[in-house]
Amino acid sequence: MDEFILRAAAAGVGVVLVAAPLGSFVVWRRMAYFGDTLAHSALLGVALGFLLDVNLHLAVVLIAALISLCLLALQRYRLLADDTLLGILAHSSLSVGLVVIAFQESLRVDLLGYLFGDILAVTPTDLWWIWGGGLLVGAALTAVWRPLLAITVHEELAQVEGVRVTLVRLVFMLMISLVIAISMKIVGVLLISSMMIIPAAAARHFSSTPEQMSLIAALVGALAVVAGLGASWYWDTPAGPSIVTASAVLFALSHLRSAAR
């Protein structure tokens, strides 16, 4: 088998191993749309990265972190219903990103690659980013696991019990931002949040503890990556969407099993 497909598999598996457990929290906290908004904002990060000539991963992390801080602030002042606010931020940041890219005439950007992923073009440098970033997120997630579970169940109860809620929420947002940055190349900004929530949702029926659900979600995600890449190899389908399709199929199968019981 060619080297590039092995690199693609290593990249995809590296991403889902952290995206899926983190996605479990996104599902439990009913923040699917929030993840989607941050993912859309990644394109603005790419555009600014090109414009200012900084590392694209870094630019995406910074922009996503900035957008999540904005969201926190706007939520605090209750300016608008949350879903409206998210909708505005998601699509305006995506559009501004596209406009900024269009203005840079000298630039030939593979837009489709950023929107839907280009996993077969993963470079060794990308792999370093993915596994390095992934390990960082994994370590941070382990460190805040218990307080994060506590605030997911009830924020104010956790705060009264001594959990530093603002800090934990901030770490959570930064972890999501980092995961978005490293998974952009795999499935693209439009599909990233699916790699967080679909494996988690598929794992729900097989788990009775939060830890189980996160681990099973990681396995489901890895399976989806391998299956999606395989399909892409044999039928020459686009790799990113094939991975998402594979995880959707796994999700549907998990429902069949729970219905049979």
Next chain:
Amino acid sequence: MKKGEQLVSAEGIHVQWSGRLILEGVDLSVTAGEIVTLIGPNGAGKTTLVRIVLGLLRPDRGSVWQRPKLRIGYMPQRLQLSENMPLTVRRFLRLIPRVHLSGFDKVIREMGITHLLDNPMQSLSGGEHQRVLLARALMRAPDLLVLDEPVQGVDVAGQAELYRHIGRIRDFYGCGVLMVSHDLHLVMATTDQVMCINHHVCCVGHPESVSQHPAYLELFGRPVDDGLAFYTHRHDHICDEHDAVTEVGSGYVDG
């Protein structure tokens, strides 16, 4: 902790939210061994006052004092857990930082929830859910228990039982109890003080003795010990806003 020792006090609390006055000049204090029940119509500011006492919210004006090293056991209103979160009762109770295992076993026995430990949180009935929440509040061996609508979603028999539990907890630990009641007239019988608030303090007093109340006798047909009491409001001034709320028609207020 001595009975009668001051645990928390709030003085002259003012809270405004986007131009609307939520609380105006409210004083409140809870001492060890005392049960204080807050009642008032929906939107009267009860939960806001509780959040201020808990230190979750800072008032625009007024001061809040907590006894140094005060341990608060907080029972929030019903949890809104996602159906997608696999969480057993045991796991929920262990989420609290620094719980001693001996205390854990004692509390679950006291609250009668041993048989529920391996059930998912989402499968509990109203009464079971509230007992589990109360157990979590007790895990910290609190000096002050703060209960936000503890009998919400519980049938009348279950309410009486829950109130008996709370009374026993107060007697046993000697802690102070501050609770919000969802009912304007039916409160816990052993409440020492009932505060009716509607943005300001409307009236403060003792609940009537249960056993003497004809309406109670009619309802239950036998006297005492069920833990519920009627509270008769004695407003010494006209509560304008109180009436305004009635007109808007929550259908909840008639006093």
